[in-house]
Amino acid sequence: MQVRFHKMHGLGNDFVVIDARAAPVEITERRARALADRKTGVGCDQLILLERSDIADARMRIFNADGGEVEACGNATRCVVSLLGGTATIESLGGMLEGTSIGDQVSVDLGEPRFEWDAIPLAYAMDTRAMPVGWEELESPAAVNVGNPHVIFFVPETDAVPLDRLGPLIETDPLFPARINVNVASVDDRGNIRLRVWERGVGLTDACGTGACATAVAAIRAGLVDSPVTVTLPGGPLTIDWAPGRPIRMTGPATHVFTAETDLSRFG
Numbered sequence: 001m002q003v004r005f006h007k008m009h010g011l012g013n014d015f016v017v018i019d020a021r022a023a024p025v026e027i028t029e030r031r032a033r034a035l036a037d038r039k040t041g042v043g044c045d046q047l048i049l050l051e052r053s054d055i056a057d058a059r060m061r062i063f064n065a066d067g068g069e070v071e072a073c074g075n076a077t078r079c080v081v082s083l084l085g086g087t088a089t090i091e092s093l094g095g096m097l098e099g100t101s102i103g104d105q106v107s108v109d110l111g112e113p114r115f116e117w118d119a120i121p122l123a124y125a126m127d128t129r130a131m132p133v134g135w136e137e138l139e140s141p142a143a144v145n146v147g148n149p150h151v152i153f154f155v156p157e158t159d160a161v162p163l164d165r166l167g168p169l170i171e172t173d174p175l176f177p178a179r180i181n182v183n184v185a186s187v188d189d190r191g192n193i194r195l196r197v198w199e200r201g202v203g204l205t206d207a208c209g210t211g212a213c214a215t216a217v218a219a220i221r222a223g224l225v226d227s228p229v230t231v232t233l234p235g236g237p238l239t240i241d242w243a244p245g246r247p248i249r250m251t252g253p254a255t256h257v258f259t260a261e262t263d264l265s266r267f268g
């Protein structure tokens, strides 16, 4: 079965986007994992499937490179808005999203963050501003759900953290029944944060839009920075705007790399 796909990225966090609004496409966990494989498939951090929606311009389904379907992806949301053009609404497992493209920049509204321990979700009750837990030098994280679950460690220097070793340990810790995205952040000043992310179901990525949102929200909530704040990831900067009781707004680039066709039956 031949399908057309778009290769896109947001600050290096890359996607295979299949537009299945006109003709349904079946994606299984095995097929998503095979498509995402960088050696034998097309290669991407996330596979994005666009379907028809009765309540929005499109329904966005997100599959991590390990094949698991998840609720939210900030960088992919910007890419999908730029693909749909102008101002677009998107239905997702994480909630209703809305965004606008202005040149190569896309601004998206990701809804309100959740802080309750069972909304993260955590295995048991604790204060999500500073949780009394730690993994080696990473201690007292905050947790925020921005459609998907994030834990955030504020550290003096992000590059000094062995995230490739600690990321998988934290992602799969029983404290996080849905697993978790792991963020390590350094606050440079009241307008700037540096961030590295170990993504659930993927590993280290060049950028994570929801990670930037969760980190900015945790830092604003802790009084460490002011909104809007620039969050700089290895792939580049995102601007995050948030105040309590308001939705999170993220602005950054969306890049279309190429459009091609592939035979889906190759991938199981």
Ligand SMILES: N[C@@H](CCC[C@H](N)C(=O)O)C(=O)O
Binding pocket: 013, 045, 046, 064, 070, 071, 072, 073, 074, 075, 076, 148, 149, 181, 199, 200, 201, 202, 205, 207, 208, 209, 210, 211
């Ligand atoms: N790259 C994404 C996040 C993708 C989903 C995440 N790995 C999860 O499992 O929740 C982003 O830009 O937000």
